[in-house]
Amino acid sequence: MIQYLIIQLCDTSTSYCHYNNCNKVSKLISIEDLKAGIILAMKENLMIQFVYPDEELTEEYKKIINSIDHNDIVSSLCKDKELVTSADVVVLHDWTALQYFQFSKTQSYVLRTSKDDFFDRHIMLKTVLPKTKRFNVVFTDMESFGEDDYEKYRKILGFLSDEVSNAFCEGNHVQCNLLTDRLELSVMNNCDAGWKNITLAPNGEFYICPAFYIDNASSVGDVYKGINIPNPQLYRLDYAPICLHCDSYQCKRCVWLNKKTTLEVNTPSHQQCVIAHLERNASRKLMENPKVVSTLKEPSEINEIDYLDPFDRRDKWDYEAMQKELIKFHKENY
Amino acid sequence: MQILVWSPFPNLITMENIKESSKSWKNDESKTVTFIVTKDCQLVCKYCYLVGKNSKERMSFETAKKSIDYLLSSPKHSNEEAVVFEFIGGEPFLEIDLIDQICDYIKTQLYIKEHHWFNAYRFSFSTNGLNYHTNKVQQFIEKNKSHLSIGITIDGTEIKHDLNRVYKDGRGSYKDVLRNIPLWLKQFPGAGTKVTISSADIPYICESVLHLYSLGIEEVNINCVYEDVWKEGDDSIFENQLIKLADQIIEKELYKKYTCSFFSMKIGKPVSVLLENHNFCGAGKMFSIDAAGNFYPCTRFAQYSLRNKKALIIGNMNDGIDENKLRPFLTLDRFTQCKRECLECEVAGGCGWCSGENYDSAETDTIFERSMANCLMHKARVRANNYYWNKLYRKLELENESQSTIAVPNTLNNKC
Numbered sequence: 163m164i165q166y167l168i169i170q171l172c173d174t175s176t177s178y179c180h181y182n183n184c185n186k187v188s189k190l191i192s193i194e195d196l197k198a199g200i201i202l203a204m205k206e207n208l209m210i211q212f213v214y215p216d217e218e219l220t221e222e223y224k225k226i227i228n229s230i231d232h233n234d235i236v237s238s239l240c241k242d243k244e245l246v247t248s249a250d251v252v253v254l255h256d257w258t259a260l261q262y263f264q265f266s267k268t269q270s271y272v273l274r275t276s277k278d279d280f281f282d283r284h285i286m287l288k289t290v291l292p293k294t295k296r297f298n299v300v301f302t303d304m305e306s307f308g309e310d311d312y313e314k315y316r317k318i319l320g321f322l323s324d325e326v327s328n329a330f331c332e333g334n335h336v337q338c339n340l341l342t343d344r345l346e347l348s349v350m351n352n353c354d355a356g357w358k359n360i361t362l363a364p365n366g367e368f369y370i371c372p373a374f375y376i377d378n379a380s381s382v383g384d385v386y387k388g389i390n391i392p393n394p395q396l397y398r399l400d401y402a403p404i405c406l407h408c409d410s411y412q413c414k415r416c417v418w419l420n421k422k423t424t425l426e427v428n429t430p431s432h433q434q435c436v437i438a439h440l441e442r443n444a445s446r447k448l449m450e451n452p453k454v455v456s457t458l459k460e461p462s463e464i465n466e467i468d469y470l471d472p473f474d475r476r477d478k479w480d481y482e483a484m485q486k487e488l489i490k491f492h493k494e495n496y
Numbered sequence: 497m498q499i500l501v502w503s504p505f506p507n508l509i510t511m512e513n514i515k516e517s518s519k520s521w522k523n524d525e526s527k528t529v530t531f532i533v534t535k536d537c538q539l540v541c542k543y544c545y546l547v548g549k550n551s552k553e554r555m556s557f558e559t560a561k562k563s564i565d566y567l568l569s570s571p572k573h574s575n576e577e578a579v580v581f582e583f584i585g586g587e588p589f590l591e592i593d594l595i596d597q598i599c600d601y602i603k604t605q606l607y608i609k610e611h612h613w614f615n616a617y618r619f620s621f622s623t624n625g626l627n628y629h630t631n632k633v634q635q636f637i638e639k640n641k642s643h644l645s646i647g648i649t650i651d652g653t654e655i656k657h658d659l660n661r662v663y664k665d666g667r668g669s670y671k672d673v674l675r676n677i678p679l680w681l682k683q684f685p686g687a688g689t690k691v692t693i694s695s696a697d698i699p700y701i702c703e704s705v706l707h708l709y710s711l712g713i714e715e716v717n718i719n720c721v722y723e724d725v726w727k728e729g730d731d732s733i734f735e736n737q738l739i740k741l742a743d744q745i746i747e748k749e750l751y752k753k754y755t756c757s758f759f760s761m762k763i764g765k766p767v768s769v770l771l772e773n774h775n776f777c778g779a780g781k782m783f784s785i786d787a788a789g790n791f792y793p794c795t796r797f798a799q800y801s802l803r804n805k806k807a808l809i810i811g812n813m814n815d816g817i818d819e820n821k822l823r824p825f826l827t828l829d830r831f832t833q834c835k836r837e838c839l840e841c842e843v844a845g846g847c848g849w850c851s852g853e854n855y856d857s858a859e860t861d862t863i864f865e866r867s868m869a870n871c872l873m874h875k876a877r878v879r880a881n882n883y884y885w886n887k888l889y890r891k892l893e894l895e896n897e898s899q900s901t902i903a904v905p906n907t908l909n910n911k912c
Contacts, residue, residue, distance in 0.1 A: 392859040401864065403827040425808065426824040426862060428832070433820075473823055481770050 164389065166359035167208040169199055170372050171223070172215035173364050176237035178253045178272050179300055179353075180419055181373035188217060193226065195366035198385040200230050211235055213372065214249075218242040238263055257283045265293035272298045277306060284318050287338070288325045296337040305423050307433040312440060312470070319444035327451045335457055343412035344445035346460050350405065352415035356382075356397030356427070360389055370397070370427075373418035402428040404435065407472045407479045411462075412445070413438035435471040443467075513892065517688075517715060517755045526578035526618075528782035529567060531560060533594055535787070535800050537586040538626055539669055542660040543694040543721050545853070548800030549586055553787040560598045562813040563785045568605055568613075573783075573817060578616035584795060589627040596636050621646045622690065624661070626669065628676040637683060648673065648680050649690050650711070651697070652704020659696055674711075681712050688715030688755075693734075695725050701737040706744055709754045717757045722853040724869035731876040738880030746888050761885060763846025764878035769839060773829045779851040779863075780810075780825020789813035793825050796852020805856050808863075824863060825851070833866045847874040 173189040191199075203210050210232040218241050219227075234249040236242075238259050246252060253272045254263065257279055265271065271294050275283075280299065291297050301307075307315070322341060329336045336342070343351070355361070355371035360382070363369050367381035368389050375381075383390040395401045397417055405415055405428075415430060423431035430438075446464040448454055455461050469475050536551040567574055581602060583595050599619055606614040619640055625648035627633055637644060650673050651657040658668025681687060689708060693701065701718075708716050720734075738758055745751050745759075779794040791811040792798050799807035810825075811817035831839065833854065838844060847870070851863050858865035 393862060393865055396860075396862060396864055401832050403829055403832050404823070423820045424823050425821055426864065428864060429824040429827065431820045432823070473827065476827060481773065485770075 164206065164208060164358060164360050166211060167199065167203045167206075168211045168213060168359055168361040168372065169196070170213050170361055170363050170375060171196075171219070172217075174215040174217070175213040175364075175372070176216065176235070176240070176253050176255075177274065177372070177376075178213065178235050178251065179274075179371075179373065180302060180304060180414075180416055181376055182302060183372075183376050185376070188215060189364050190215075190219075190223070191362070191364040192366065193222065195362070195364075195385050196223070196226055198366075199362045200226065202385060202388075204230065209233070214240060214242070214245065216240045218245075257286060260286050260290050265290065267293070267295055269294065270296040270298070272300055274300050274302050276303050277301055277311060281311075281314055281318065284322065287322060291326065291336040291338055292329050292334045294336070296339075298339040301437075304419060304433055304437065305431060307437060312436055315437065316440050316443075319440055320447065323444045323448045327448055327454060330451065330454045330457060339412065340441050341444055341448055344410070344442050344464065345449060345454070345462055346458050347411035347462050348460070350399050350408075350411050350413075350415070352399070352405075352413060353417070354397070354415075355417050356391060356394070360391075371418055377418070396426075396428045402430075404430055404473050404476075406484050407476075408435070408438075409464075409467075410435075410438035410442040412441060432471055432473065435473060439467075439470040514751050514888070515714070515753055515755050517717075517757060517760075525576065526580050526616075527574065527576040528580045528582055528620075528778065530582040530584055530782065530784040530795055531555060531563075531595075531598065532585070532784060532786045532795060532798060532800075533560075533583055533588055533591040533598075534586040536590055537624065538590070538663060539587070539624055539661055540664050541662070542696075543692055543725075545721070545723065545796070546586070546800050547803050550800070553800075554591065555594065555785075555787040557594060557597050557601075559785070559787060559789045559813060560594070561601055563789060563791075564598070564602055564605060566813055566816055568609055568611055570816065574611070574613065577612075578618075579613045580618045580620050582620040582622075584622060587624050587626070588621055589623050589630075589633050592627070592630075592632045592636055596632075596639075599636075599640060618643050618645055620644075623648055624669065625649065625673040625676045625680065628680060641683070645687075646680065646684060647687060647690055648676065649692075650674065650677060650708065650713075651691050652700055653707045656697055656700035656704040659700070660692075660694065677711055677713070686714055688717050689713050691716055691718040693718060693720045695727050695730055698730055698733045698737060701734070702741040702744065705741055705756050706750075709750060714753060715755050719757065719848075720870055720873050722848075722850040722867065722870060724857065724867065726869065726873060731872040734873055735876035735880050738877065739883055742880060742884035742887060746884070746891060751888060758877060759881055759884045760846060764843045764881055765845040766842050767830070767844040769831045773831055775825075775828045775830065775833075775851065776848050777851055780822050780828070783810070783817070785813070791817055793822070794852055796850060797855065801852060802856050805858075805861060808855065828863055833864045835866065835868065838866060838868065838871075843875060843878040846878075847871075 169191070171191055173185040173187060175183065177183040200210065210230060212227055212232055212234050214234065214236040216237055216239050233251065234245065235251045235253065236245050236249040237253045237255065238246060239255070240246050249269065251270045251272060253274065254260065255274050257275065280301065319340060322338070326336055326338060326341050361369045361372050361375060362385060363375040366385050368383040369375040369379065369381055399405055413434065416434070417427040419434060420430050421427050442464065449461065449464060533555045535549050535553045537549055588595060602617070606617065623646060628648060651661055654668070654670040657670040661669050663669060691704065705716050705718065741756065742759065745756065782794060784792040784795040784798060786792070786798050789812050790809045792808065793810055795801060797808040810821040828851065849866050854865060854867050855863045857867045
């Protein structure tokens, strides 16, 4: 069931996820479509997230946007500095921003980074994490991870895990998607584009997520006729065979990356699975610190496992256990 | 609910008298590698799913060689116990020189590399039979006979065959195929033929299967096309044809020597998602190679097989197989692709599907949406199948009872 509406205000709206938005020509959503999107959200009880371009919007747009409770997602480079200061989520597109940006404990941040930059500069996160409410790292080239990269990533997560552990010991409960999300999850908590959220693009049409719009994929309805997703079940967890046998609950399970790499929205790539499992295992290591566990309301159980990709052990999948997981999942979600 | 009472007196029925279909080579545990050597064919069969046939796309030996080199040097894709190298078209025997060259190369490489497939390989052909008698084809057969399986497609009676299997000028091909059947059966005794049923063929099913038996073909593998070609009422005509066929097979006791794949004890039962959740076909476990050196999970995903969708390419001879693109095929299960109606269907057993056709007819570009075009035809088949087995069992039961009656005094005499 759709719960969130993401409104991409402009063709040049910042990317806050895996996809790159290379559009240079500004094309704002029309006032009529924006109003219609907001009304639809009100009628359907959808929480709106506005995604902003770097150019400042006119007062007319701002007034309409402020007519409804919402979240703002904005780039650190946005010219509307007041918006950058007040936004719920600020997106950083390069590591140099970490040196000069004035972080706030009231804001969440997304750092979009290439794999190589992350490997080279991850040490900078040590000082940044404690300054933020929440810090998400998103890879812009996840599909390029190779076998050699996994070991590097594992070591870096181990380093960051120690840093987060130290921060917890000092009473600073930092949040970083790579390490802390899994600590309290007992069911999948993924992006869920096309299932729990949908995107309204500047052309007045709906897309599974902004990445599908940027990629010129087919729309799934428009703001006047409503949302009409073909094969909607394929965006749900219960129609994702690999994910049903997985407990890397923090995984983004990005349906756009799935489509790009495996040609199916419900099937993750090997890279997606291994990265999510390395993060899961790093979370497990983090839980070895009693001080971390003592801060958690409902600490999750993270068992030791001997694989990094559930696909590799598909011959051993336990369908009865899967059904139990599904029942648990349905109780949590419906 | 299953209405068939299978065995009220199970011990009285003698199954030995019922011929079973031959098992596939290595029980389907082998890898199938398909070379689409040409997209050309002498025929333009009306039901053919190959919508993009042409005479331009012919495989070169270099393409075949490069693909074989990749396959044999890739342990991950050649770890099955055995392999079937399949050659299809169009009509494969149009490219017999190329095929001969490819097969020689395969044999040589298996030997040189001391590959575990050496002596665990087969060359397989599905042909329209028109060139079967030619010297080149016969020489090839002689050369590779111990590693060969060849199926000639003959669709039944002349009327039924020529209804669909016609030359480009519209002439039927029945007589030209027929003349090669005796030679084929002599070289491959017990070989089966493949019969395809589309809407227009339904009234000819019974006479066609009987005709094929009369030609000496003992195994008739017959199936309805997976495309949505059916007209209202086709299922009733289909059911009536199968019941007529069942009566004939039982009355003439043809079940002792011949098989028809429409009748099977394994179909028509509910299917458990927990116990039988696998996909119906082997797409992704096998792979196909076309003239451009592109790899497909099955021939049905090559562009010439698709009406509505773009080809689904999983790799090529230069870069190898993209493992990520194989993942959906290797995890595709029954639950994920079926609608609730199919999952809860009480006669689902044996209701097959083709992943390629599913992909082509799906609302989105996915293999996870099962086509239901054959639903009514399957249900009609199940009804006729139930009729067949109930009638056959009762016949055998009565025969056994009468034999037992005769046997009793002897037994008693012995005891005395």
